[in-house]
């Protein structure tokens with residue numbers, strides 16, 4: 001579980017996050033949604049230690065990250081798997097080398113142990129036998145699955161996914177969402193996903209946090225987001241005429 005308590009963050013006097021309090025539960029897919037510029041990425045980066053908030057606490061299973069020594073922070077970072085927008089694979093490395101990269105960086109495993117783990121992770125994302133390909137030889141969906149294999153290589157307790165479906169077609173997005181959901185449940189991870197994708201909200205949003213103008217505006221589960229009366233959520237979720245029609249039809253029933 002990750003808890004965010006009273007987090008405020010500014011850049012050069014410009015306040016971006018206002019007293020955010022949120023709980024991201026273990027074994028669940030926790031989504032952060034909100035309009036562009038609302039502060040989602042700043043919040044996620046504050047949680048993983050890429051930004052330092054002025055005030056507040058970030059608790060990883062009760063351990064306050066902001067009070068930790070450098071060594072303690074490094075230990076927590078090893079427990080975090082990251083899935084970046086655009087996959088962020090190393091082009092000059094093969095699939096297998098990409099997946100083994102965090103193991104080489106952070107563990108003392110032997111080559112055989114690293115290869116075994118890479119093979120296990122590649123099998124988990126249905127990429128068995130693709131070890132020697134380079135990222136440029138793989139489709140966008142495959143690249144995302146390689147990035148997921150790399151993110152879980154260290155058996156993380158926490159998984160962060162930044163816009164996992166960006167650049168993917170709807171069908172491939174569903175596959176990636178399904179994989180994120182499955183591995184979250186299978187490995188009992190605390191997963192946080194930043195997304196704009198309403199389909200993801202409906203499919204995998206066990207918990208949904210809606211950020212509006214740097215403030216926590218609403219939180220709930222995927223079902224309650226469809227029936228909420230919160231006007232900012234309605235504006236966000238039902239931005240298109242098609243979605244507006246669906247809501248009107250739901251209300252007539």
Ligand SMILES: Nc1ncnc2c1ncn2[C@@H]1O[C@H](COP(=O)(O)OP(=O)(O)OP(=O)(O)O)[C@@H](O)[C@H]1O
Nearest residue numbers: 011012016034035036037038039040041042043196
């Ligand atoms: N390093 C930074 N220095 C100064 N301002 C920043 C920095 N990072 C983000 N901001 C500002 O913080 C605000 C929120 O940005 P953020 O990237 O969190 O938005 P977002 O909700 O993730 O948007 P999007 O969905 O478009 O990615 C924006 O006004 C942005 O300009």
